[in-house]
Amino acid sequence: MKVVFLDRDGVINEFPGDGRYVTKLKEFRFVAGALDALRILTREGYSIFVISNQAGVAKGIYTRQKLEHITRNMVRDALSMGGRIKKVFYCTHFSHAGCDCRKPEIGSIRKALGSMNKTIRAAQKAFFVGDTESDILAGHNAGCTTIFVLSGGQDRRHMRGWEVKPDFIARDLLEATDIINERNISRSRQRKRRVLTIDQARKLTNGKRTAKRR
Numbered sequence: 001m002k003v004v005f006l007d008r009d010g011v012i013n014e015f016p017g018d019g020r021y022v023t024k025l026k027e028f029r030f031v032a033g034a035l036d037a038l039r040i041l042t043r044e045g046y047s048i049f050v051i052s053n054q055a056g057v058a059k060g061i062y063t064r065q066k067l068e069h070i071t072r073n074m075v076r077d078a079l080s081m082g083g084r085i086k087k088v089f090y091c092t093h094f095s096h097a098g099c100d101c102r103k104p105e106i107g108s109i110r111k112a113l114g115s116m117n118k119t120i121r122a123a124q125k126a127f128f129v130g131d132t133e134s135d136i137l138a139g140h141n142a143g144c145t146t147i148f149v150l151s152g153g154q155d156r157r158h159m160r161g162w163e164v165k166p167d168f169i170a171r172d173l174l175e176a177t178d179i180i181n182e183r184n185i186s187r188s189r190q191r192k193r194r195v196l197t198i199d200q201a202r203k204l205t206n207g208k209r210t211a212k213r214r
Ligand SMILES: [Mg+2]
Pocket: 007, 008, 009, 010, 011, 130, 131, 132, 152
């Protein structure tokens, strides 16, 4: 099973600015290469979930309808380029609401995996790509491999103060996609290598036996 979780603002679309939100379609612009990344991940067989905090809804800055309008366009634009976003999970609650869907909580990750009949344990084979500490924490808390992208509002200096460091740092989602693919290639190589080693070990053992008999 191949799964990636993506934050939205600063990863897929351009970061709207500290404390600011994407409130209308006009303000939603894809990060350079993000559409390519979505297409590559789709082609490589990944299930793509978007997990995003959008407290601006609770604050009354924009409506849920506006948010859904923006989402429909994002999904459609991605699809027209060959990228399939399986499902988008938003937390539209206040930060102090105590819900389980606001990152760094992992309620949405659990839900996404549940939609594929998987438990949270499956997160250990998944990736989480985000541009803030709460993304990296959410990914970490769920057990994912985490990738911090520098296409959003934060950089390596911000990271210094983080309790949990990301597993990887990438310039943007496109570079993160390379890391994800390479990780999977090396994993399958490791699996193959292990099989080879057993074969070789058997040959070695047989060789020794033959030698003894002689
Ligand atoms: Mg973000």
